[in-house]
Amino acid sequence: MxxxxxxxxxxxxxxxxxxxxxxxxxxxxxxxxxxxxxxxxxxxxxxxxxxxxxxxxxxxxxxxxxxxxxxxxxHRDLPDEAPVPFGIDVACRDDRVLVADKPHFLATIPRGRHVRETALVRLRDEHGLPDLSPAHRLDRVTAGLVLFVIHREDRGTFQNLFRDRRVSKTYEAITRYDPTLPREQVVRSRIVKERGIVTAREVDGEPNAETLVELVDHRDDPLVGPVARYRLTPRTGRTHQLRLHLCSLGIPILGDPFYPDLRDVPLDDLRTPLQLLARTLSWPDPASGEAVTVHSRRTLQAWDDPAGWLAGPAGTSRRCPTR
Known part of the structure; x- marks a missing residue:
C-alpha cells in the first residue's frame, strides 16, 4: 500500500x-x-x-x-550520520533505468546507521525520483555501477534479469602481485554467511560460488610495492565472493577491512578505500532484446594515484575465521 x-x-x-x-x-x-x-x-x-x-x-x-x-x-527520526563527501555520477539513464556510478563508502540502500548517506536516498532526492529502487546491491566499500529502476511497475522485470543471471558484471581489483599465480584461473568454493556475523567464510562442500580471475597488468610501484590489476567476472553472486576468492589465492584486495583480518575502522575513516570497482554491467533490453553495456568512469586509487592512497590500513584488527 x-x-x-x-x-x-x-x-x-x-x-x-x-x-x-x-x-x-x-x-x-x-x-x-x-x-x-x-x-x-x-x-x-x-x-x-x-x-x-x-x-x-x-x-x-x-x-x-x-x-x-x-x-x-x-517519518522516523533519522540517526546522526558521518557525511560521505563524494558525489554520485550517472553513467546511464533512460525512461526505465538509471545506472549510478557509486563512490566508495556510500551504501546502496538505507540500513542501520546509513540512511541519508546512501545512494538510493541521494538519487531520489537529487533527481526527483520518489519511486527509484535498486535492482541489485553493491557493498558500501565497493565503488562502481549499480542499476536502479525508475518506476515501480518495472521493478520485477529488472530484478528477474539478475535472478535469472542474464546480467553480466565485471569488476576490477588491485592486489599485491604474486608472480607464481597463473594469469587466468577459475576459483570455485562454498561460501556461507551467517546472520549477525559481518564476514562470510569458505567451508568444505559443494561449491556455490565461482569467479573468473584474470591478470590485466602488474608493476612494481615505488610507493605501494609490487601491485597487480585484476579483472574479475563473477558467475554467481555470493556475499563477499570476490573478496574471499582473492583472499583464498593469497592476494587479498588492498584496503579490505574484512579479509584476511577484520579491522575495526570508524565509519568516518575514508582514508584507505577498498580497491574494488564494479567496472561493467551488461543486460538484454527487456523491450528490444538488444544488449546494453555500461562502463564505470571511476578509477582505483592504488593503481592510478598511489601517492594519494594510504598504504597503511586504519583501525585495529582481529583475525577472521578461516576455512
Missing amino acids: RPPPSIPPRFGLDPARMRLPVSQEWATIRDHLVTRVPLPAAQVDAMFDAGRFHDAEGPLPIDAPYVSGGSVWF
Missing part, C-alpha cells in the same frame, strides 16, 4: 507504515503507539501535535480513535 499523499517523502525516503493490530484493547491510536514505539510518551505526544502521524485521510489528532487492523504512516 502506497503512503497517503498528505505525507510526502522526506530526504527521498517514504514514511514508515505501521499496521495496527486487530484488537479492541486501545481507545485511541495514541494509546497504542506509546506502548509500541521506543520513544517516551511525551515525544509521541509532541509528534501528534506536529502532525507527524497520518492515516489514509491525512494527519491524525492526538485523540483519534483506534482503528482495528488499520495503518498509520510517519
Whole structure:
C-alpha cells in the first residue's frame, strides 16, 4: 500500500507504515503507539501535535480513535550520520533505468546507521525520483555501477534479469602481485554467511560460488610495492565472493577491512578505500532484446594515484575465521 499523499517523502525516503493490530484493547491510536514505539510518551505526544502521524485521510489528532487492523504512516527520526563527501555520477539513464556510478563508502540502500548517506536516498532526492529502487546491491566499500529502476511497475522485470543471471558484471581489483599465480584461473568454493556475523567464510562442500580471475597488468610501484590489476567476472553472486576468492589465492584486495583480518575502522575513516570497482554491467533490453553495456568512469586509487592512497590500513584488527 502506497503512503497517503498528505505525507510526502522526506530526504527521498517514504514514511514508515505501521499496521495496527486487530484488537479492541486501545481507545485511541495514541494509546497504542506509546506502548509500541521506543520513544517516551511525551515525544509521541509532541509528534501528534506536529502532525507527524497520518492515516489514509491525512494527519491524525492526538485523540483519534483506534482503528482495528488499520495503518498509520510517519517519518522516523533519522540517526546522526558521518557525511560521505563524494558525489554520485550517472553513467546511464533512460525512461526505465538509471545506472549510478557509486563512490566508495556510500551504501546502496538505507540500513542501520546509513540512511541519508546512501545512494538510493541521494538519487531520489537529487533527481526527483520518489519511486527509484535498486535492482541489485553493491557493498558500501565497493565503488562502481549499480542499476536502479525508475518506476515501480518495472521493478520485477529488472530484478528477474539478475535472478535469472542474464546480467553480466565485471569488476576490477588491485592486489599485491604474486608472480607464481597463473594469469587466468577459475576459483570455485562454498561460501556461507551467517546472520549477525559481518564476514562470510569458505567451508568444505559443494561449491556455490565461482569467479573468473584474470591478470590485466602488474608493476612494481615505488610507493605501494609490487601491485597487480585484476579483472574479475563473477558467475554467481555470493556475499563477499570476490573478496574471499582473492583472499583464498593469497592476494587479498588492498584496503579490505574484512579479509584476511577484520579491522575495526570508524565509519568516518575514508582514508584507505577498498580497491574494488564494479567496472561493467551488461543486460538484454527487456523491450528490444538488444544488449546494453555500461562502463564505470571511476578509477582505483592504488593503481592510478598511489601517492594519494594510504598504504597503511586504519583501525585495529582481529583475525577472521578461516576455512
